Amino acid sequence: MAVTTPKAExxxxxxxxxxxxxxxxxxDDAHGAGRREKGDVAPAGPAGTSxxxxxxxxxxxxxWREGDDPGRRQFADVGSFELEAGGRLPAVxxxxxxxxxxxxxxxxxxxxxxxxxxxxxxxxxxxxxHVTSGWWAQMVGPGRPIDTxxxxxxxxxxxxxxxxxxxxSSTADDxxxxxxxxxxxxxxxxxxxxIALTRELGIRSWDLVIxxxxxxxxxxxWALLGPESGIAVRNVAAIATTxxxxxxxxxxxxxxxxxxxxxPRFRGGDYYDAADDDGPHTGLGIARQIAHTTYRTGYELDxxxxxxxxGGEDPFAGGRFAVQSYxxxxxxxxxxxxDANSYLVLTESMLSHDLGRDRGGVxxxxxxxxxxxxVVAVDSDRLFPPTQSARLARWIPRAEPLRIVTxxxxxxxxxxxxxxIGPMVSEFLG
Numbered sequence: 001m002a003v004t005t006p007k008a009e010x011x012x013x014x015x016x017x018x019x020x021x022x023x024x025x026x027x028d029d030a031h032g033a034g035r036r037e038k039g040d041v042a043p044a045g046p047a048g049t050s051x052x053x054x055x056x057x058x059x060x061x062x063x064w065r066e067g068d069d070p071g072r073r074q075f076a077d078v079g080s081f082e083l084e085a086g087g088r089l090p091a092v093x094x095x096x097x098x099x100x101x102x103x104x105x106x107x108x109x110x111x112x113x114x115x116x117x118x119x120x121x122x123x124x125x126x127x128x129x130h131v132t133s134g135w136w137a138q139m140v141g142p143g144r145p146i147d148t149x150x151x152x153x154x155x156x157x158x159x160x161x162x163x164x165x166x167x168x169s170s171t172a173d174d175x176x177x178x179x180x181x182x183x184x185x186x187x188x189x190x191x192x193x194x195i196a197l198t199r200e201l202g203i204r205s206w207d208l209v210i211x212x213x214x215x216x217x218x219x220x221x222w223a224l225l226g227p228e229s230g231i232a233v234r235n236v237a238a239i240a241t242t243x244x245x246x247x248x249x250x251x252x253x254x255x256x257x258x259x260x261x262x263x264p265r266f267r268g269g270d271y272y273d274a275a276d277d278d279g280p281h282t283g284l285g286i287a288r289q290i291a292h293t294t295y296r297t298g299y300e301l302d303x304x305x306x307x308x309x310x311g312g313e314d315p316f317a318g319g320r321f322a323v324q325s326y327x328x329x330x331x332x333x334x335x336x337x338x339d340a341n342s343y344l345v346l347t348e349s350m351l352s353h354d355l356g357r358d359r360g361g362v363x364x365x366x367x368x369x370x371x372x373x374x375v376v377a378v379d380s381d382r383l384f385p386p387t388q389s390a391r392l393a394r395w396i397p398r399a400e401p402l403r404i405v406t407x408x409x410x411x412x413x414x415x416x417x418x419x420x421i422g423p424m425v426s427e428f429l430g
Contacts, residue, residue, distance in 0.1 A: 055332070060271050060279030062131070063162035063169035063339040064095070071129020072097045073120060073157075073164050078196035085352075087183035090173060094197045095164025096120050096156040099140065100148035102203070109203045110146055111194070112136070112155040113211030113218045116291075116346055117338050119163035122155045131337045138418035145422040145429075151207070156197055158218070159190040160345040168341030169272065180269020182345055187353045191221040195229050205232035208429065209371075212414040213384065214346065216241025217353045220392070223369040224359070237374040237425060240381055240414045242388035243355040243362045249383065250351050252294050256287035257347060260340050269341050280340040285331030287343060292330045294383040297410035366395035373399040374428040376421060378413035379406050400428065 064073075073095045081089045097120040102109060112122050114135065123134035123141050140146045140153055157165040160182070168182040198206075206226065211219045216238040226233040242249075260266055263283030271279045293301075305323035313319025320328075356362035373396045377389035386404065393402035405420045407413035414421060 057276035058279065058281040058332070058335050059276050060274040060281075061162070061169055061339045061341075062335065062337040063167075063342065064129075064164050065169060066171060069129035070095075070164070071121070071127065072124060073129065074098065075164065076197050076200045078193060078200055081189065081192060081196075083183055083189050084186045085184045089166060089183065092159065092166045092193055092196075093164070093170070094156050094159075094166075094193060096154055096197060097122065097124075098152065098154050099123065100150070100152045102152040106202070106204055107207060108151050109206050110151045110153045111198075111206050111209045111222070112140060112146070112153060113194075113209070113215035113222075114155065114158065115211070115213035115215050116350070117334060117343070118215070119161060120155045120157045121163075122153070135415065136418075139422060139425070145425040146208075146210070154197075154201065154203075156194055158214075158346065159193045160185050160342060160349060162339035162342040165193075167339070168269065168345055169339050177270075177272045179272060179341060182269075182341060184352075185345060185349050187217045187221050187349055188225065190349065191218050191225050194218070194222070195225065195231060198231055203231070205234065208235045208237060209233055210237040210239070210425070211241070212239035212376075213241055213411065214350050215239075216384075217350060220355050220366075220369075223371050223373070223396075224355070224365065227370065233371045235372045235374070235428070236369070237376070237428065238389070238392055239376040239421065240378050240384050240389070240411055241392075242353075242384050243366060243392055245351050245353045246388070252290065252383070253347050253351055256290050257344055259283045259286040259290070260344055263340075266340060269344075271340070281332075281335035284335045284338070284340040284343060285328070288331040288334040289327040292327060295411045297380045297382065297408060299380070300408045300410065303408070362391070363395050366392060367397060369396045369398075371398065372428075374403065374424065375399055376403045376405060376414070376424060378411060378417070379404050380408060381411045381413065383411040 074097065076094045076096065078092050078094055081092055083089065118135050121130045121134050123137040124130065126133045138144065140148065142149050146153060157163045159165055160167045162169050168178045170178055172178045209219050209222045219236050219238045220243055223233055223236050260280055260283040263280040265271060265274065265278055266280040266283055301323055305321070305326060308322040309315050310320045310322045310325035315321055355365045359365035359368070375389050375393040377386035379386060390402050393399045403424050405413050405417050407417045409416050
């Protein structure tokens, strides 16, 4: 096994109301990347409508591929893995980034785990190798709540992802991308790979393992699998997450998965050689639109958009409402930087998540966690509601009282409300 850093190679009733070019948030959502900026306005096109804007073609996949500029990524080859659901990955490579310096006794290491369409680029500007700026820059960096002058911070791209860690866009033994043949993986498989990375880096303990949403699922598995593997986990922070995926979450995911698979350009997952605009970007964009609705709240969408038409468009004549334009914007944005197969693989890994599987049930599993725990919920979260976080705080023996973030934006609050979450994390770390 080896750690490597390769070099880069290559007049209706609606119109009596005011209309608007929609103010878009720069942050993708709770599963993406980018800083939040208010007032970022979509420009009108040459015909006076936002829809008239010309856009560059959409690549068949937005995955990072071998030969692309690595940016700040480092890579570790961590060997083969037998998977929980059966199947085997003969060789796994992990892409990760680090900040700060590991101290002499190795006691200051922090593991940051990303959400669904996030990656290892937690903080830092967009640039070569990184399409977007860091997704949690308000939380990680010098003088930030996770202070890189104090801690050695590691952020890996999850197994099954598309930003450098082995996933469907990676090359299989036959020299072609895995594509639709990539095996089914679980949260425990992802953590097993992260445990192997930890050993490769010579880290024997984590002072903190922190993550939200899909990252929070892995935090909970780390709290059990880490100590079982001989890696101490002293503190965990599980934000806007759950110990067990519920029926509502599975139901919301179902049409997202279907939207990708019914796209005729999906080709059973083998689309990597397709030309620009000939990949499954339509299905992936629709999946994102469905998901994004669960990341925000009805209150926020009504307050921001209501029934406003978009730009100079007329909903009575085939035009869009502003909220429709907003969702299409986020769908298009994701399709340009992510991979449809990874969206499927990672979503299904979340649906299989059950901390209590083979551990005597959820409460029994939570009761086995020995780390101190910070559990944070967003009061308006309709994807991972506060009741699911309350269950964590109740059953983890050393959990602090449940902390609540007050926000109108819903699940995305874990990104947007850094001014609330930051002090919680700082206080917890002491």
